[in-house]
Amino acid sequence: MRKGVMRPGHIQLRVLDMKEALGHYRDLLGLIEVETDAEGRVYLKGWTEVDKFSVVLREADEPGMDFVGYKVLNNDVLDQLQKDLVEFGCNVEEIPAGELTGCGRRVRFDSPTGHMFEIYAEKEQTGKWGVSNVNPDAWPRGLTGMKATRFDHCLLYGDDIDGTLKLFCDVLGFDLAEQVLDENGDRVAQFLTASMKAHDVAFIKHPEKGKFHHASFFLDTWEDVLRAADLISMEDVSLDIGPTRHGLTHGKTIYFFDPSGNRTEVFCGGDYHYPDHEPVTWTTDQLGKAIFYHDRVLNERFLTALT
Amino acid sequence: MSTQTVETDIKVHRIQVVNRNQEYLCRDDKSLLVGMELQNTQAIEVGCRGGGCGMCKIRILDGEFEKKRMSRAHVSEAEEGEGFALACRILPRGDMVIESDHFEPAQ
Secondary structure: OOOOEEEEEEEEEEEOOHHHHHHHHHHHOOOEEEEEOOOOOEEEEOOOOOEOOOEEEEEOOOOEEEEEEEEEOOHHHHHHHHHHHHHHOOOEEEEOOOOOOOEOOEEEEOOOOOOOEEEEOOEOEOOOOOOOOOOOOOOOOOOOOOOOOEEEEEEEEEOOHHHHHHHHHHHOOOEEEEEEEOOOOOEEEEEEEOOOEOOOEEEEEOOOOOEEEEEEEEOOOHHHHHHHHHHHHHOOOOEEEEEEEOOOOOOEEEEEEOOOOOEEEEEEOOOEOOOOOOOEEEEHHHHHHHHOOOOOOOOHHHHHOOO | OOOEEEEOOEEEEEEEEHHHOEEEEEEOOOOHHHHHHHOOOOOOOOOOOOOOOOOOEEEEEEOOEEEOOOOOOOOOHHHHHOOEEEHHHEEEOOOEEEEOOOOOOOO
């Protein structure tokens, strides 16, 4: 049952070199650089995103994800969910408004898979970049690279995915849209949604806690994905796999790495989910097709290269 | 001495991967990992190529090189002192002798 979580709102990633990272996220992906805060973190967004920022980059000596945040409907929802998270047993920390420039009070909590998440109700709304909210044109001139439209979701690897499923579904009101079950009927992958999208966050079972697999950005068309692939070759960017299609969610996709080894996806399409839909199930004997629908074979790197 | 000039200002160096009993020539403007891939050689596991995932962890036994920042999650300061490194963050500055396959996947 929905509990007032609207959408993925921001993700903070650690990078080894900020200048190189901006070459990836701003110049190649085509995100809009918004500002640099007093700590040196750089804020970016996709051009269609109404809120001020969705990606925060922090320079550090270990790449990976600091946290991913979800926006909730209002402060009443935030207060209620904060209580529910404490009751569930999460370690909950309140981050004051303004710690991320332009973002209101955040409630940060840990999870059984070892990842840090946040919810918040308020963020400065600067509007879509380069288009008006009144009689808007189709798209703005001046976009660069892949012209990524928005931060869409992330995929995380961790051990207790059952515990994190319970947290996201029972406390935060996400639905299980798609899953992979092994021969014993145990879930080894789960795709969760707070919306109509096939996934707003996904988890794959893995022995280590707190690992980051990829951050994903939405493109409108398959032609845009192919053009992204061209740019990846033109710039000699580290490619993982693609362009291809997933069986899971049926998204059309390409995976590549930022200069610090954090994986990025750009994709288009994908299935939709309503709250009354039963989860879509793939079985591990068809895992190759589930992950890479065309190759039907997993590459080891997709399972092993994590930050 | 195997060091050669291939293009203006680009030299190649011979990289010996002792545990795999292989060697390849690596340009000095590419990392040990990407230089290996350009030669269609498979002597080091390829992951993110950006110093993050640890799959290309090697131990450097001999040779001159330049080093870029790499994830502390995979190479601690103590290990770095013992010659451990990620091949994607090492640029050769002379012939090198290395040992690959030092990545330990999670069990």
